[in-house]
Amino acid sequence: MTTSDLQAIWLTALLAGTTTVLLVPLATPLAWWLVRSTSSARPVVEAAVALPLVLPPTVLGFYLLVILNPTAPVGAFWVSITGQSLTFSFSGLVLASILYSLPFMVQPLATAFRSVPQEMLEAASTLGASPRDELISVVLPAARRGFLTGSVLTFAHTVGEFGVVLMMGGNIPGETRVLSIAIYEHVETLNYESAHAMALGLLVFSFVSLWAVYCLTSQRVEVVRG
Amino acid sequence: MSARLLVDGRLARSGSSIDVSVDLDLSNPIGVSGPTGAGKTTLLRMIAGLEPDFGGRVEVTLDGQQEIWSEPSRGNLVPVHRRHVGFVFQDSRLFPGRTVQANLDYAIQRARAVGPVQDVDSMIRALKIESLLNQPAELLSGGERQRVAIARTLLSKPKLLLMDEPMAANDNAHRDALIAYLSDWLEKHKIPMIYVSHSFAELRRIVPQCLVMARGRVVAQGGAAEVSILSNETAVEDAGGFFHAATVLSADTVKGVLTVQVSLEETDSLKRMAAGDRVGFRVGEPASDFGALLQPEPNENERESD
Amino acid sequence: MLMTQRKSILWSRWLQTLLATLLVLVAANTNAAEARIAVASNFRDTALAIAEQLEAKSPHRYQIIAGSTGKLASQIVNGAPFDILMAADQRRPYELASLGLATPDSVMTYAMGELGLWWPKGPDVLKVEKLAELPPGQVCIANPAFAPYGDAAMAVLSAKSMDMDWLDGLIRVDNVNLVTAWVAAGQAQVGFVARSAMIAAQRKGETQVSSDELVWLEDHPPIAQAMVVMTRAANNPAAAFWVRQLSMESIQILLERDGYRIPQVIQ
Numbered sequence A: 001m002t003t004s005d006l007q008a009i010w011l012t013a014l015l016a017g018t019t020t021v022l023l024v025p026l027a028t029p030l031a032w033w034l035v036r037s038t039s040s041a042r043p044v045v046e047a048a049v050a051l052p053l054v055l056p057p058t059v060l061g062f063y064l065l066v067i068l069n070p071t072a073p074v075g076a077f078w079v080s081i082t083g084q085s086l087t088f089s090f091s092g093l094v095l096a097s098i099l100y101s102l103p104f105m106v107q108p109l110a111t112a113f114r115s116v117p118q119e120m121l122e123a124a125s126t127l128g129a130s131p132r133d134e135l136i137s138v139v140l141p142a143a144r145r146g147f148l149t150g151s152v153l154t155f156a157h158t159v160g161e162f163g164v165v166l167m168m169g170g171n172i173p174g175e176t177r178v179l180s181i182a183i184y185e186h187v188e189t190l191n192y193e194s195a196h197a198m199a200l201g202l203l204v205f206s207f208v209s210l211w212a213v214y215c216l217t218s219q220r221v222e223v224v225r226g
Numbered sequence B: 001m002s003a004r005l006l007v008d009g010r011l012a013r014s015g016s017s018i019d020v021s022v023d024l025d026l027s028n029p030i031g032v033s034g035p036t037g038a039g040k041t042t043l044l045r046m047i048a049g050l051e052p053d054f055g056g057r058v059e060v061t062l063d064g065q066q067e068i069w070s071e072p073s074r075g076n077l078v079p080v081h082r083r084h085v086g087f088v089f090q091d092s093r094l095f096p097g098r099t100v101q102a103n104l105d106y107a108i109q110r111a112r113a114v115g116p117v118q119d120v121d122s123m124i125r126a127l128k129i130e131s132l133l134n135q136p137a138e139l140l141s142g143g144e145r146q147r148v149a150i151a152r153t154l155l156s157k158p159k160l161l162l163m164d165e166p167m168a169a170n171d172n173a174h175r176d177a178l179i180a181y182l183s184d185w186l187e188k189h190k191i192p193m194i195y196v197s198h199s200f201a202e203l204r205r206i207v208p209q210c211l212v213m214a215r216g217r218v219v220a221q222g223g224a225a226e227v228s229i230l231s232n233e234t235a236v237e238d239a240g241g242f243f244h245a246a247t248v249l250s251a252d253t254v255k256g257v258l259t260v261q262v263s264l265e266e267t268d269s270l271k272r273m274a275a276g277d278r279v280g281f282r283v284g285e286p287a288s289d290f291g292a293l294l295q296p297e298p299n300e301n302e303r304e305s306d
Numbered sequence C: 001m002l003m004t005q006r007k008s009i010l011w012s013r014w015l016q017t018l019l020a021t022l023l024v025l026v027a028a029n030t031n032a033a034e035a036r037i038a039v040a041s042n043f044r045d046t047a048l049a050i051a052e053q054l055e056a057k058s059p060h061r062y063q064i065i066a067g068s069t070g071k072l073a074s075q076i077v078n079g080a081p082f083d084i085l086m087a088a089d090q091r092r093p094y095e096l097a098s099l100g101l102a103t104p105d106s107v108m109t110y111a112m113g114e115l116g117l118w119w120p121k122g123p124d125v126l127k128v129e130k131l132a133e134l135p136p137g138q139v140c141i142a143n144p145a146f147a148p149y150g151d152a153a154m155a156v157l158s159a160k161s162m163d164m165d166w167l168d169g170l171i172r173v174d175n176v177n178l179v180t181a182w183v184a185a186g187q188a189q190v191g192f193v194a195r196s197a198m199i200a201a202q203r204k205g206e207t208q209v210s211s212d213e214l215v216w217l218e219d220h221p222p223i224a225q226a227m228v229v230m231t232r233a234a235n236n237p238a239a240a241f242w243v244r245q246l247s248m249e250s251i252q253i254l255l256e257r258d259g260y261r262i263p264q265v266i267q
Helices: A003-036 A042-054 A057-068 A073-082 A090-114 A118-126 A131-142 A144-159 A163-168 A179-188 A192-225 B040-048 B100-111 B120-126 B142-155 B172-189 B200-206 B233-238 C002-030 C041-056 C069-077 C091-098 C128-133 C148-159 C164-168 C176-184 C195-203 C237-245 C249-257
Strands: B004-012 B017-025 B030-033 B057-062 B065-071 B085-088 B160-164 B193-196 B209-214 B217-223 B246-252 B257-262 B280-283 B290-293 C034-040 C061-067 C084-086 C108-113 C115-118 C139-142 C171-173 C190-194 C214-216 C223-229
Touching (some): A090 A144, A118 B085, A144 A192, B017 B209, B017 B217, B040 B160, B085 B142, B100 B120, B100 B142, B120 B142, B142 B160, B142 B172, C041 C249, C061 C069, C069 C091, C091 C223, C115 C195, C139 C176, C148 C176, C148 C190, C148 C223, C176 C195, C190 C195
Parallel strands (some): B085 B160
Antiparallel strands (some): B209 B217, B246 B257, C108 C223, C115 C214
16 A cells, blocks of 8 residues: 555545534534424425435535635635635535535434433423533433444545545545545556555445444444333 | 412313413412323423413412513413423433432532522432432332432422422332421422322322312312312213312211302303202212212212222 | 543544644645646656656655546636646646636647557457447547547547447547556457557556557547646746756656657747
8 A cells, every 4th residue: 555545544534533523513503403493494404404315426516616616705715714725625625524424413413312302301491401401411411322323424424425525626635635536546547456455445444334333223222122 | 478370371282171270379389189181280381381382371479579481472481491490290200321319410500500509418318319329310219219309309499399299109108208308398498389199188288278170170279178089080080070179068977968069150060950960979088088970970889999 | 440541542642643644734834845736647657757756856745636637627727726737638728828727838738649549359450440340339438528538539530430320339438548448358349548558557567468459540630738837836846847857858758658759849
């Protein structure tokens, strides 16, 4: 494995880690709102959050490219404050990954939040807990497994990201050349051996992640039974 | 110190509805009784703000201060956590996965925002939960759970105490100790209380005043000794009857004649009555427990079951 | 307790690694003599060799990013931070210059590509005309929409006035390197290949080609590969060094070794 491949693996881990760490505080209130809200806007938001599940990543990548490129208002604003473009940069990839992996964090969290009994929340509120306090002191501790599942899924899904990166990240070593792109490039340049090594690694990693998730979720069932 | 509570409004549910209009003097604790499904728990929940669909009025005067907790057309004005009610739920509702101590701490930490929390240790001893402190809440027996729930609620420094069958799972010895402690505590802290129980024997020991509810309505209100109810209410209800509290006017033990006054004017069944009609009634033990079935009694055997 | 301790040790190690990496990244960013060279896929290996040579004789560092010329150009339009584009055509460098993204007077043709016909198990004499006898779906070209080698192949085929339906049956792949891969893998019988890609494939030992399977086409339109310096790199010494060094003999030998002809006059 060459240094550029190691760099791609490190970059992928950094991207997936950053995305996961940022998504936890972003997805928590969103999932909580989705579980609690009776607003008519809820199904709309729910559908929007779930969009990356069904949308081809290239579509998301394309629109991000259109919105974030330096000549578009949002992209130009970013350039004016940071001096760097959001497209074809690590920051841009983090932003894209947050959107792309949003359902993978929000949905396990919402499921975990939903499984917290209403009775416990009522008890907490009569003991003087505000809704925010309830979330922190009752819901979040009870949703530990949801956080773990959401984090593992988000990390793994971000590691496997390809279409979005291809569209708006390109293939810049140390900046946007993540694992999947490196594999694609190896195939394109007929380096099948390197492609095999990395693809197999990714395969094993994805399997282990999902296995961990299923272990976590089956444990949860046992707790409920007990 | 005057304390009042006004609840006025209707909560429609699929299959049943609650329709109450009461103005209660809370200087003394008040009991609520009535058969299962009468709406006792729902009344407490409406007062606490746990029924978001309740569109009626809840108005309280506590420590001489009047507050409007909910109002028609404006809904719940004061969220549950700002009402400072202490609610002991029938099913205890301890936080699972935490120790008894952690459950009590949850209340204590939040009560400290209101003021210092005192007598924690003496309460833990009096409610006989000191040996349970390090146990996970889910491993407790029903009675233990209720005692912890009572302690947790009392430690939360409530301004109004709402208790829903708080002692049902405890045996007589524990219940006596609980009642004694609760009475002392109420006496000391001067906290108004509404206490739901289906047992008149229990109510009479704790509260001087009672409401009787049936089918979502308050059907009687008065001193615990005058407001009475049959113990097998459901059986008589199923027979198509309707419970009414009644006041005994005279009891002629020689002739075996009991004269009672049914204290409700608006009931339809009264209008259908004429002199000479037979009505079913039961005198409980002691004799102040009393209910009447204001319809020809269908089955004498019903009265035997207890 | 032991578990938590071990966990916190792991955690602090992870933090250390993260900090160290961040420091390295920061240090790398402050080094001004660094340039990102976007190169047409067919030029990737050559560009890597050039970068190696230049890094050996200067403090500058070069990053090579390969892709099809069209893709790289569109990435530049959308904000990709490249310093030099080594295109496989002349059109894109001029377009970028006219958009104000590249310095107009930096456009320079650095190599001429050669197009060939690779036809394993083909007829004794390989001729473009004989392709017409093949059923559709057997001939592979680089996508003319964005690959100049595909464009040139299309021009050759049009000159032989091939049937429109037959042309529709062409397999179009993303870049000219993939043409070699597809024919090598048996996905296509014949391919319009780049000499550079054939040399690269044989060097890697993945493809064996005997000389009677391959013919270099004399009559294809010139595939002039031009380069351009982006405006953002106008003051980048590493980019300037790259441009200067391209006309040096040692680099020109490299280009010829990899299957390119040197343009007559470097503009």
